[in-house]
Every structure is written in C-alpha cells, then in structure tokens.
Amino acid sequence: MDDFFVGGLSSQETESKAIKSEYDIIIIGAGPGGLTAAIYAGRSRLDTAVIEKLAPGGQIAVSDRVDNYPGFPDGISGEELTKRMEKQAKKFGAEFISDEVRSVSESKTENYFFVETASHGTIKAKSVIIATGADPVKLPVPEEEKFRGRGISYCATCDAAFFKNKVVAVVGGGDTAIADAIYLTKFAKEVIVVHRRDQLRAVKALQEEAFSNPKIKFQWDSVSVHVLGDNKVEGLEVENVKTKERTVLKVDGIFVAIGTVPNSGFVRGLVETTDRGFVVTDKNRQTSKPGIFAVGDVRDTPLRQVVTAAGDGAIAEFSAEQYIKSKERGV
Amino acid sequence: MEKLLKENDEKYIKDLFEKRLTDPVELVLFLESENGEKVNKFSAQYLPYTEEILKELVALSDKVKLTVYKDNPEKEKEYGVTHISALFVEGKNTDKNVIYYGIPSGHEFSSLLEDIIDVSNGKTELSTQTKLELQKITSPTEILVFVTPTCPYCPRAVRTAHQMAMENHNIKGIMIEANEFPEWSKKYNVYAVPKVVINDKEQFEGALPEDEYLKHVIKGAVNIILE
Numbered sequence: 186m187d188d189f190f191v192g193g194l195s196s197q198e199t200e201s202k203a204i205k206s207e208y209d210i211i212i213i214g215a216g217p218g219g220l221t222a223a224i225y226a227g228r229s230r231l232d233t234a235v236i237e238k239l240a241p242g243g244q245i246a247v248s249d250r251v252d253n254y255p256g257f258p259d260g261i262s263g264e265e266l267t268k269r270m271e272k273q274a275k276k277f278g279a280e281f282i283s284d285e286v287r288s289v290s291e292s293k294t295e296n297y298f299f300v301e302t303a304s305h306g307t308i309k310a311k312s313v314i315i316a317t318g319a320d321p322v323k324l325p326v327p328e329e330e331k332f333r334g335r336g337i338s339y340c341a342t343c344d345a346a347f348f349k350n351k352v353v354a355v356v357g358g359g360d361t362a363i364a365d366a367i368y369l370t371k372f373a374k375e376v377i378v379v380h381r382r383d384q385l386r387a388v389k390a391l392q393e394e395a396f397s398n399p400k401i402k403f404q405w406d407s408v409s410v411h412v413l414g415d416n417k418v419e420g421l422e423v424e425n426v427k428t429k430e431r432t433v434l435k436v437d438g439i440f441v442a443i444g445t446v447p448n449s450g451f452v453r454g455l456v457e458t459t460d461r462g463f464v465v466t467d468k469n470r471q472t473s474k475p476g477i478f479a480v481g482d483v484r485d486t487p488l489r490q491v492v493t494a495a496g497d498g499a500i501a502e503f504s505a506e507q508y509i510k511s512k513e514r515g516v
Numbered sequence: 517m518e519k520l521l522k523e524n525d526e527k528y529i530k531d532l533f534e535k536r537l538t539d540p541v542e543l544v545l546f547l548e549s550e551n552g553e554k555v556n557k558f559s560a561q562y563l564p565y566t567e568e569i570l571k572e573l574v575a576l577s578d579k580v581k582l583t584v585y586k587d588n589p590e591k592e593k594e595y596g597v598t599h600i601s602a603l604f605v606e607g608k609n610t611d612k613n614v615i616y617y618g619i620p621s622g623h624e625f626s627s628l629l630e631d632i633i634d635v636s637n638g639k640t641e642l643s644t645q646t647k648l649e650l651q652k653i654t655s656p657t658e659i660l661v662f663v664t665p666t667c668p669y670c671p672r673a674v675r676t677a678h679q680m681a682m683e684n685h686n687i688k689g690i691m692i693e694a695n696e697f698p699e700w701s702k703k704y705n706v707y708a709v710p711k712v713v714i715n716d717k718e719q720f721e722g723a724l725p726e727d728e729y730l731k732h733v734i735k736g737a738v739n740i741i742l743e
C-alpha cells in the first residue's frame with residue numbers, strides 16, 4: 186500500500202485562474218521538455234501558459250523507474266519526477282491549461298501567433314514552444330484496431346494488472362520494450378520478447394537485467410504478422426525474418442514498444458519537418474518559422490530522452506526570450 | 517494501522533484545502549463486513565485502507581466530513597450502491613452522482629482532491645461549450661470509468677465523468693478500480709485503462725480530449741434534446 190498520493194494535482198491548477206486571451210509564451214505539451222521550458226519562462230517572469238491535452242508528465246509518466254536522469258542515484262518513477270517538474274513550473278508562475286492544440290498560425294499584421302485549442306478558442310502568444318513529444322507506433326498488423334484495449338496495450342504500467350499469471354508478449358527490443366518486459370514480470374507468469382533482430386538495442390544495463398530474469402523468454406529475428414482471438418487476444422503469429430517460418434505464440438496480452446511517431450501534425454506546413462514528421466530546428470531550437478521553437482521527442486534529434494528534452498526546454502526558452510526582446514526593440 | 521499519508525503530503529493538502537475550499541463537502545463511504553453481499557475477496561482487502569485514507573483526509577479540513585455506513589442496506593438502496601466499497605462526494609453541485617467504487621489511491625487520489633475542490637466551490641472547469649451540450653441530456657446516463665491506480669491517463673477520464681455529473685444530475689460519473697472488481701471489468705472486456713462505458717452501449721478506450729469525450733457521452737445518452 187505505498188504511494189497513496191503521487192504528489193500534486195494532476196490536471197487542474199492548484200489555483201484557479203481565468204485563462205487569458207494572450208501570453209508571452211505558449212508551451213504546447215507538458216512532458217519533461219515543456220515543463221522545463223515552463224520553469225525557465227516562469228523564472229524569467231514571462232507570462233507563460235502550458236497547454237496539455239492529457240495530463241502533465243508526458244510519456245515518461247508511465248515509466249515505473251527512470252535510472253538515467255542525473256541526481257537520482259536510486260532511480261525515480263517517471264510520475265514522481267514529472268510531478269516535481271510540474272510543481273516547480275507552477276511555483277514560478279506558469280499557468281496550466283487542460284486542452285488540445287489543434288493548430289498554430291501566424292498573424293499577418295502583428296508579431297503574434299494564434300494557438301487554436303479544442304475547447305478554449307484561440308489564444309495569442311508572442312512566441313510558441315512545441316513540446317508535444319511523440320506517440321507509440323501502432324503494431325503493424327491488420328487486427329490492431331480490433332484488439333487495441335482487448336489485449337494489445339501501449340502502456341505496461343497502466344495495464345499490467347490485467348495479466349496476472351498470464352503469458353504476454355512484448356514487441357520491440359529498445360529501452361522501452363525491455364523496461365516494460367522487466368516490469369511485466371511482476372504480474373505475468375511469462376514474458377516473451379519478440380524482436381526483429383538477433384540482439385537487443387536496449388542499453389546494456391537493461392539487457393543484463395532482462396537476461397538474468399527467468400520469466401523473460403526471447404523470440405529472436407521475428408516480426409508480428411497477425412493477432413489471433415475472438416473477442417480478445419489469444420495469440421500472436423510471428424514470422425522469422427530469415428527463414429520466413431511462422432509460429433503462433435499463445436499469449437493473452439501484447440505490449441507494444443516499437444518506436445514513436447512525432448506529434449507534429451498540427452504544425453505541418455507551418456514549420457519544416459523531416460519525412461517522418463520530426464520538427465527541424467537550429468542550435469537555438471528555433472524552427473524554420475522564427476518565433477516558434479521545438480523541444481524534446483518531437484524534434485529532429487539523435488537522442489530522445491528525459492534529460493535531452495529538459496535540455497532542449499532550457500535552450501528554447503532562452504531563445505524565445507531573446508526573440509521576444511528583439512521584436513519589442515524592433516517595434 | 518500505520519498512517520498512510522506522508523507528513524509532506526498532509527501539509528500540502530491542508531494548505532490546498534485552506535486556500536481552495538469554500539462550502540462544506542461530505543464524503544459518504546459504504547462498507548460491508550467480509551461476508552456482505554456486495555463485497556468480493558478482491559475488494560475486501562482494500563476496505564480498511566479506504567476507510568483509513570479518508571479519515572486522514574477529512575482530518576485536514578473542517579469543511580470536509582466523512583460519513584460511514586457499514587452493513588446498511590437501507591442507505592445503500594437510497595444511494596443506489598451496487599458494489600462495496602462505494603464513495604460519494606456530496607455537496608452543493610452533486611446529488612449522489614459522483615462516485616468511486618474501490619479505493620481512490622495512486623493517481624486517483626488526485627482525482628478525489630480535485631473533486632472535493634469542485635464540489636466545495638460548486639463549479640467545474642469544463643468549457644462553456646461542453647456545459648451547454650450537457651444540458652441536452654435529460655434521462656439517466658451512467659458513465660463508467662475503469663481505472664488502475666498506476667495509470668497516469670486515468671484521472672483525466674475520471675475527472676471528466678465526475679465534472680459532467682456535477683453539471684447535469686441526470687449523469688452518474690462512476691470510477692471503478694479494476695483490480696478490486698475483476699468480474700465487473702470482465703463483463704466489459706476491460707484489458708486496458710482508462711476504459712469508458714456510457715449506458716452500456718457506447719464505449720471507448722484511452723484518454724480523449726474533452727470535446728471528443730463529450731461526443732461519446734452524447735451518443736450514449738438515451739434521450740437528448742435534438743436541435
């Protein structure tokens with residue numbers, strides 16, 4: 186019976202303030218990148234709003250243990266870590282708005298951006314920081330939609346409890362997949378890691394932990410082709426990429442961690458992105474549109490982690506402040 | 517029993533309540549003895565903790581009080597209790613329609629705090645548009661929200677259901693802690709949370725923004741006033 190209270194209110198501000206029609210900076214997304222930018226913006230005394238569609242914390246909120254964020258030698262849960270960031274951002278004055286941003290556009294006549302939300306209309310900002318992160322890639326099988334929520338899951342911490350003493354598959358071989366596999370052994374009786382190569386991509390520390398866990402088995406060189414079952418998942422058909430041989434794994438659940446897609450659809454056409462949708466920035470984290478910045482997992486960057494998202498957040502806020510000042514001097 | 521709330525958290529909540537609560541809020545908790553007809557072996561083990569955490573919580577403000585009904589079929593009937601434990605947040609904008617089945621722990625503890633604040637102030641943070649749409653619902657509508665305490669996306673789904681219930685008393689917003697009610701969860705094929713079921717006929721999985729959530733609720737509500 187630990188963690189009754191994971192520390193802080195989730196979606197609502199601790200102080201109820203009316204949402205303004207205009208801010209200095211609007212930060213879109215409250216993962217580690219957005220929250221760090223909000224801490225810096227608050228300390229710079231900029232009028233700051235953070236707009237988050239789900240709950241502050243971002244992807245890392247579902248991780249039960251983060252071992253590589255500096256300052257926490259014993260590890261810290263992603264939830265606790267981001268709750269602390271959220272508290273820190275609120276302490277320095279950032280306002281949190283619970284809503285989804287649908288588009289961003291530029292004023293033709295003034296130095297303003299228009300941030301269009303689903304439920305709170307359009308809000309003006311002198312500068313915008315895109316911190317919308319990424320979502321998991323869907324399992325590429327024809328039955329994905331049918332079984333999503335019926336045995337296919339993208340959140341191990343959320344859904345592991347439904348698979349007590351069951352056999353589950355984890356699809357993927359990176360950090361997230363292997364951390365999920367380890368977490369799932371607390372519930373499932375067997376965890377089969379399905380990976381398309383013959384070795385893992387995850388960091389060595391996680392690999393060692395997984396290899397020494399007797400509940401974890403490996404299905405190497407294999408890709409998922411079909412999910413089987415009537416109403417819920419009963420099996421996963423995999424194909425060996427070398428021999429083309431197909432095997433049915435009898436599993437009750439399938440946890441998917443095969444990469445991410447950036448949440449950049451709402452700014453497509455406004456800022457430059459890569460083929461895969463990652464937002465391109467310069468060293469100041471400024472996008473192709475001056476005044477709009479991008480941080481963290483949504484950005485075209487070689488490493489997508491909490492610490493890099495946080496670093497981006499600090500740089501982007503600094504750059505945004507410079508941008509606002511230069512515009513004010515210019516006007 | 518050892519205290520469940522840490523000193524730091526107590527301080528934080530006390531301060532929060534002091535700043536944010538205006539009118540009184542009553543937490544109404546239903547419990548049964550181990551052989552009660554509405555408890556099961558999974559939920560039974562959580563009952564003492566549920567009672568304890570609520571006792572600790574109400575001790576932090578004069579404005580929040582706790583009423584416990586144990587083995588009280590009459591009161592259960594009056595509130596429409598179907599499972600144990602059941603917790604109702606009662607105040608000026610609710611009418612036995614903001615409900616938690618199972619312990620509000622982990623992430624859901626924040627939902628409870630936020631509910632208490634909303635009920636005390638008699639208002640919600642739903643958008644004007646949503647509030648208007650909700651008034652179209654004129655017949656009983658049940659929103660079930662299945663959760664686990666370790667799901668960070670779940671409180672948002674619970675809070676939306678509860679706030680909708682506060683805005684329109686035809687709506688019951690019901691959180692269900694899936695670990696405590698495996699049978700109930702099985703009935704609705706819950707293998708991922710949050711899972712939201714409206715009047716047994718409309719359902720969705722995952723966290724949705726307010727406007728899309730609302731569309732499902734409107735679709736699931738039986739009688740709506742057509743424009």
Ligand SMILES: Cc1cc2nc3c(=O)[nH]c(=O)nc-3n(C[C@H](O)[C@H](O)[C@H](O)COP(=O)(O)OP(=O)(O)OC[C@H]3O[C@@H](n4cnc5c(N)ncnc54)[C@H](O)[C@@H]3O)c2cc1C
Pocket residue numbers: 213214215216217218219220236237238239240241242243244245246247248250251252253254284285286287316317318319360361364448451480481482483489490491492494
């Ligand atoms: C299971 C798991 C384990 C991980 N473990 C580690 C680890 O141990 N160490 C590590 O360093 N990293 C880890 N990572 C990676 C880490 O989580 C990410 O790199 C980090 O969260 C990126 O932060 P971010 O702020 O860029 O974006 P995100 O964390 O993705 O946050 C983006 C936020 O934006 C919101 N959003 C999206 N679109 C909109 C919109 N249109 N309007 C409003 N809000 C929107 C989302 O809801 C989300 O809250 C892990 C990831 C996962 C999934």
